[in-house]
Amino acid sequence: MSVEAVNQTVPGHQVKPGADPVPAKENKKDMDGTPKLTAKEVLEEQKPSHRRQESSASMLDKGPSSVCSDSGVLDEPLTPQGDSGELKDIQSLDCNGNQEKITSQKSSMSESFATAKASDGTNSLRKTSGSAKISDRADFPESGKSSMCRPSASSNISDESSCSSMSSSTTKPHKGSDSRWEAIRVIRSRDGILGLSHFRLLKKLGCGDIGSVYLSELNGTKSYFAMKVMDKGSLASRKKLLRAQTEREILQSLDHPFLPTLYTHFETDKFSCLVMEFCPGGDLHTLRQRQPGKYFSEQAAKFYVAEVLLALEYLHMLGIIYRDLKPENVLVREDGHIMLSDFDLSLRCDVSPTVVKSSNPGPDALQRNNQAYCVQPACIEPSCIQPACVAPTTCFGPRFFSSKSKSKKEKKAKPKPEIVNQVSPLPELIAEPTDARSMSFVGTHEYLAPEIIKGEGHGSAVDWWTFGIFLYELLFGKTPFKGSGNRATLFNVVGQPLRFPESPIVSFSARDLIRGLLAKDPQHRLGYKRGTTEIKQHPFFEGVNWALIRCASPPDVPKPVELDRPPKPAPANAKAAAPAANQKGTDNFLEFEFF
Numbered sequence: 144m145s146v147e148a149v150n151q152t153v154p155g156h157q158v159k160p161g162a163d164p165v166p167a168k169e170n171k172k173d174m175d176g177t178p179k180l181t182a183k184e185v186l187e188e189q190k191p192s193h194r195r196q197e198s199s200a201s202m203l204d205k206g207p208s209s210v211c212s213d214s215g216v217l218d219e220p221l222t223p224q225g226d227s228g229e230l231k232d233i234q235s236l237d238c239n240g241n242q243e244k245i246t247s248q249k250s251s252m253s254e255s256f257a258t259a260k261a262s263d264g265t266n267s268l269r270k271t272s273g274s275a276k277i278s279d280r281a282d283f284p285e286s287g288k289s290s291m292c293r294p295s296a297s298s299n300i301s302d303e304s305s306c307s308s309m310s311s312s313t314t315k316p317h318k319g320s321d322s323r324w325e326a327i328r329v330i331r332s333r334d335g336i337l338g339l340s341h342f343r344l345l346k347k348l349g350c351g352d353i354g355s356v357y358l359s360e361l362n363g364t365k366s367y368f369a370m371k372v373m374d375k376g377s378l379a380s381r382k383k384l385l386r387a388q389t390e391r392e393i394l395q396s397l398d399h400p401f402l403p404t405l406y407t408h409f410e411t412d413k414f415s416c417l418v419m420e421f422c423p424g425g426d427l428h429t430l431r432q433r434q435p436g437k438y439f440s441e442q443a444a445k446f447y448v449a450e451v452l453l454a455l456e457y458l459h460m461l462g463i464i465y466r467d468l469k470p471e472n473v474l475v476r477e478d479g480h481i482m483l484s485d486f487d488l489s490l491r492c493d494v495s496p497t498v499v500k501s502s503n504p505g506p507d508a509l510q511r512n513n514q515a516y517c518v519q520p521a522c523i524e525p526s527c528i529q530p531a532c533v534a535p536t537t538c539f540g541p542r543f544f545s546s547k548s549k550s551k552k553e554k555k556a557k558p559k560p561e562i563v564n565q566v567s568p569l570p571e572l573i574a575e576p577t578d579a580r581s582m583s584f585v586g587t588h589e590y591l592a593p594e595i596i597k598g599e600g601h602g603s604a605v606d607w608w609t610f611g612i613f614l615y616e617l618l619f620g621k622t623p624f625k626g627s628g629n630r631a632t633l634f635n636v637v638g639q640p641l642r643f644p645e646s647p648i649v650s651f652s653a654r655d656l657i658r659g660l661l662a663k664d665p666q667h668r669l670g671y672k673r674g675t676t677e678i679k680q681h682p683f684f685e686g687v688n689w690a691l692i693r694c695a696s697p698p699d700v701p702k703p704v705e706l707d708r709p710p711k712p713a714p715a716n717a718k719a720a721a722p723a724a725n726q727k728g729t730d731n732f733l734e735f736e737f738f
């Protein structure tokens with residue numbers, strides 16, 4: 144299928160929602176005002192993808208608008224006759240092509256922010272915003288192109304030099320009952336190898352910076368996968384081979400319920416293909432947009448962030464700093480549980496998980512181990528979040544330390560030593576890669592940690608910062624430091640204090656957790672020293688059964704998708720109604736009508 148063929152058969156290649164402004168194509172709008180481009184136009188312009196629906200203003204200070212291509216629905220499933228014959232088809236459908244993630248090199252950015260003081264945001268802004276370097280940097284011009292959908296940024300500086308190599312594992316002990324393994328094994332034993340020709344590409348699910356992802360069926364098996372197809376030539380010319388390799392190696396090493404399963408990987412002359420688990424529920428960004436008020440209830444947010452926390456804990460144990468947490472990268476599985484995706488910006492480093500057991504617990508240990516936190520009115524006072532509590536430490540002390548809630552008589556009745564004896568310290572697993580250091584500029588503007596922006600070098604604490612922004616966005620429907628453009632956002636991150644909107648009303652424990660995570664100084668950030676262990680003990684997570692959360696009922700279970708329905712010819716007018724690949728309207732699965 145050629146580009147022209149795609150243009151003919153996929154009508155109204157819709158710009159993904161939130162693509163404003165689209166100066167070059169403003170005149171092309173659908174009835175609902177959605178700008179439209181043909182796939183050919185998109186391919187010609189080679190603009191990056193985006194998924195932000197709510198952005199009404201450009202997230203860029205300058206640079207071309209961002210578009211993604213088509214509806215993603217393939218009229219006829221692509222059934223490769225052979226790898227070489229398939230290449231042209233995939234290439235012409237690939238909306239990514241030579242797209243760039245917005246990128247930046249570290250030096251100028253850090254120089255610009257070296258003059259900015261986190262404690263004095265307004266002044267810093269004034270001081271630096273006029274500098275030529277800042278304006279050079281703010282658009283992250285690795286390619287001179289920028290995307291508007293909170294794309295991830297990265298520098299070309301390799302993190303890999305100081306990092307350990309990761310052994311790849313081909314067995315996933317926890318996925319033994321998954322029939323897709325067996326389907327792959329059968330084909331392999333029959334044909335010897337597994338390649339592109341064994342798959343039918345049904346639908347484009349989306350495109351990222353280094354490749355496009357297709358819903359695919361392993362021919363005749365009714366086993367469905369998400370296949371990420373990366374053009375090796377394009378990766379090489381854009382110096383992204385290392386990133387693709389990093390992602391592949393990380394995926395190969397994972398075996399966790401909230402992380403992707405990589406079933407197989409193969410190469411053709413032109414393409415590198417990753418065959419992963421397909422998540423039919425879309426991403427959390429899209430799901431959030433569908434919530435009343437565009438934010439999640441606290442219960443739902445708690446569920447999602449708890450699962451993400453477990454995924455991050457596992458990654459940190461493996462010495463992987465994720466660095467690109469955002470709702471767009473959290474996919475929803477068939478059963479409503481989450482899958483953290485997209486590892487091309489991750490940093491690998493050495494880690495030595497350690498079990499820490501204190502024989503003589505001091506007050507710190509008691510505080511950590513005692514789950515009976517004080518949530519008495521005394522601690523819910525607004526004064527509690529004033530200066531003393533702006534520090535990342537939680538306002539919640541164990542009940543043991545709360546004298547206000549007890550009468551003098553009670554206090555006398557329970558002398559301190561007795562209480563100390565009641566609290567036996569549990570061993571704690573500390574799996575935080577605390578020594579990791581990177582100077583790269585990677586992430587997504589609204590999610591970038593201050594230390595990355597300032598170019599001070601960063602470690603695993605950046606994941607706790609992004610975790611705080613993530614929780615904030617799920618609860619409030621927006622990120623805390625978003626400015627009118629990328630540059631303003633970066634300055635807000637560094638210099639503006641954290642503020643909470645008056646509505647929706649969010650519990651004190653949630654806000655306290657966010658405050659702890661969004662400490663600008665990484666050393667004061669919750670999770671800095673003891674990682675997940677520290678965060679899990681926060682009262683916000685009280686009642687979460689960490690070990691069994693994978694069995695808990697998710698807040699939202701996607702409607703079942705009938706993937707094995709044979710393709711049926713779509714009437715011309717019906718095709719025009721097919722939603723865009725990433726648009727995911729109220730009923731995602733209408734799209735599958737068109738297979």
Ligand SMILES: Nc1ncnc2c1ncn2[C@@H]1O[C@H](COP(=O)(O)OP(=O)(O)OP(=O)(O)O)[C@@H](O)[C@H]1O
Nearest residue numbers: 295348349350351352353354356369420421422485
């Ligand atoms: N396993 C999957 N199941 C369903 N959809 C997926 C899956 N993996 C990716 N996608 C979809 O494909 C899109 C592209 O994914 P990909 O990981 O290539 O890029 P991305 O998330 O946009 O990241 P980036 O540009 O930061 O690398 C995603 O936005 C997502 O909607």
